[in-house]
Amino acid sequence: MKLRSYIIALSIIVALVLQIVPMPLTVDKFRPDWVLLVLSYWALALPNRVNVGVAFFIGIVLDVLMGTSLGVHSFALCVNVFVLAANYQRLRNYSIWQQSVIIGTLSALYHLLVFWLQHLQTDVNFLFNYLWPVLPSMLMWPWVFALLRKVRRQFRIT
């Protein structure tokens, strides 16, 4: 009973850790957006518990972890989670591969938003490398989805 109420928080913490685990430079640019994936799942499954507010808070944590100005990642995450939470009834009926295309699009939007917000502050140039995580995110979505659904059913989180 005790564990049950912390499952969502726990899954998000695991995602945050995966997001910042040091990796060799060659693999690093293919790192999936773990936080975005996990938040997306919860926003689709339980939009009454995880929506814009949680995304804002997690975004701030991500900003502190990544060393960006406070607010950059929270802005991008809020937009993405809003799109999912506002359309959850339609998106739930899509097949898993259609969902993963949508997650890929949202991931691209996420990276572009983060890039634009950074571009306003410093004149960073756009490199195509910034969009590499989109593909791994799409490929990881079915697995994240299946795993988190199993967790959710196992612990009967509502």
Add this chain to the structure above:
Amino acid sequence: MNTMFTRGPSIVSRLALALFLSVVLIFVDHKYDGFASIKVYLNSLVSPLQYVASLPGQILSSSAERFTSHQKLLEDNRLLTLQAVIMSEKLQRFELLQQENTRLRLLLGSPISAPTEKMVTELMAVDNNPFSLQIVIDKGAIHGVYEGQTVLDDKGIVGQIMEVGTTNSRVLLLADISHAIPLRIARNNVRLIANGSGELDELLLEHVAHSADIQVGDMLVSSGLGDVFPEGYPTAIITSIVLDESRPFAQVTATPIAQLDRLRYLLLLWPEDAPTRPIFQDYERALETVP
């Protein structure tokens, strides 16, 4: 699940509020640096996550250390002994030169450069944020680290401290796009400013006149102007010069001497006019007093 009668404001107004807050935060943080003091606490708050994230790497490297062969250790030992002998020979000459320099400076009546205190630190995490080149090191406010402090590796300048946490701090690398460092050419004392390019192995030297005496391969050392970096530490080597007369300035690039992509042990410097003094653990103090 009860979604028909959700409590609280609607999701659109929540989004509007969150986006508004984000924009305000970005603005205050970036334009006015309004969270400098809160960020220390925030960094300390999230540091457990960073420790957990760096665990797999640490376990890997410690098990790799455990399984190194006897042969390899002997080899390393031999190499290090050789290196120590060569270094100590250099050090003997250096001491002599230092004494000579002090005497000459006394004669000229110019101020004698004060000794700097140093502390060895280890890399804890590398940020995977592609827009900004930063690393996290395992020394923080309780060791006396301060903002703007110089960080070196065994070859040259790595960057400066950007944010200080309680037990760790964040280093902005030389090659970050928002970083610039005043330099001079060791050969002829021409002064330059090197901006980061966002790529680990490239610095851009801006506003260099076409007539400036620069050659590919020139060594750039920190000039000490700007009061952030102490003078005389090797920083970069010039790699290319494009003299295009249709442009107002020459396009010069350099590559950092410090190996920014394979940092492990780093050195923190405390010059005499630093706002804080280093606070050593016992074993580090013992290291310091080794002649």
